Amino acid sequence: MIAFCTISSVFSQDLKVNAFVDKNEIKIGEPIDFTLEITAKNNIEIDFPEFKKVIGKFDVVEPAKVISQxxxxxxITTVKYRLTRFELGEEKIPPINVDFRIPSDTTVNSIQSSAIAINVVSVLNSEQDRKIADIESPxxxxxxxxxxxxxxxxxxxxIGVVYWIWKKFFANKPKKEKEIEEIKDTxxxxxxxxxxLQKMKRDELAQKGDFKVFYTELTDVFRNYLxxxxxxxxxxxxxSELxxxxxxxxxxxQISQKLHQFLMFSDLVKFAKEIPTLTQAETHYEEMTEIINSIEQFLVxxxxxxxxxxQSNSQTKEKSF
Structure with a gap:
């Protein structure tokens, strides 16, 4: 269906509007293409209508596409809309107003397209198909x-087969005993x-300024030795207990005195934030080495x-016999 409309005789030769659709009958929810074709003289200024959501009782599915030639x-300006409707029955796309101005005139004039009737039908083929049947019982x-x-x-x-396989191949299989050999530190x-002490010397803790760790490890060397x-x-x-x-x-x-002086100074570094010099740290390292060697020599x-x-007592007893 094509709708054609012109204005009064003054403007009938300067502007005309055609409105048409691609089909006059659609199924509910089916899209329809609605087109406005506006033909105007080059010097006429046109205000195109804007529809973002609805045109009359039809929903706008896609925004307008404008093509000028x-x-x-x-x-010739073509404005295309894609519309749809979700209610059954016949409904009209309403007339569309197009405002325009002619040269040397500030008056806003208007021209209107004709309405187009659209019939919206059901997707079901017959009245019998539209009946909703009850849910059947289970x-x-x-x-x-x-x-x-x-x-x-x-x-x-x-279950019996699985048990037999397990019994035959796995249950009676001798377990491997892991022999763990204890490595004794001789x-x-x-x-x-x-x-x-040699490891501490290689680590160079004192040279790096890490005195707290240095004195802690040096004390632990003596602690473990004792x-x-x-x-x-x-x-x-x-x-004090050490x-x-x-x-x-x-x-x-002399050994006890050196050890006492070292332990007291070590506690100051570890707990009282005493900061020794590198010379003091190296001296204490040498003194600890001397203390351990002296105690070892004393014990030997x-x-x-x-x-x-x-041995002497044993020899004396043998002579007495």
Missing amino acids: ENQDDV VEYPFDWVQLGIWILFGLVL RSPWQKAMES GGITTVGTLEMTS LELTEKLKVQM ERERARKEIE
Whole structure:
């Protein structure tokens, strides 16, 4: 269907509007193309109508597409809309007003297209198809005890086969015993202490300015050495307890004094934020090495003396017989 409209005789030769659609009957929700074709002289200014959501009772599916084409004297402007409707029955696309101005005149004139009737029909073919049927009740199937028994028997057989395979190939398989060989550390406490001191020297903690860690490790070297030669747990001992345990060994007074001075200074660095010089740290490293060597030498000489006394006593007893 094509709708054609012209204005009064003054403007009938200057402007005309055609409105048409691609089909006059659609199914509910089906899109329809609605086109406005405006033909005007080159010197006429036109205000095109804007429809963002609806045109009358039709929904705008896509925004308008405007195409202009110029001839020698006229400009043909085509405005295309895509519309749809979701209610049944006949409905009209309303007339569209197009405002325009002619040269040397500020008056706004208007021209209107004709309405176009659109018939919206159902997607169902007949009245019978449109009837909504009730939901059918669930279908009941008779319970089959025979089939249930077959499935239970099949499950029991499957379990038996799995158990037989496990029993034959896995249950009686001898377990491999993992032999864990304990590696005994045969180093003496003195050897461990010397190796720890050498490691500290390589780490250069004092040269890096990490004095707190340096004095902590240096104290731990002596702590571990003392625990090794006395078989007493020294890991949780305080400095005074370490000194007391050392004095029980009956070492020389000079060794005890050096150890006391070192432990007191070490506690100041670790707990009172005392900052020693590099020279002090190196001196304490040498003193700790000397302390451990002196105690080790003292213990070796004491053990040698003990053995000599035992040997002498043994020889005396043999002569008496």
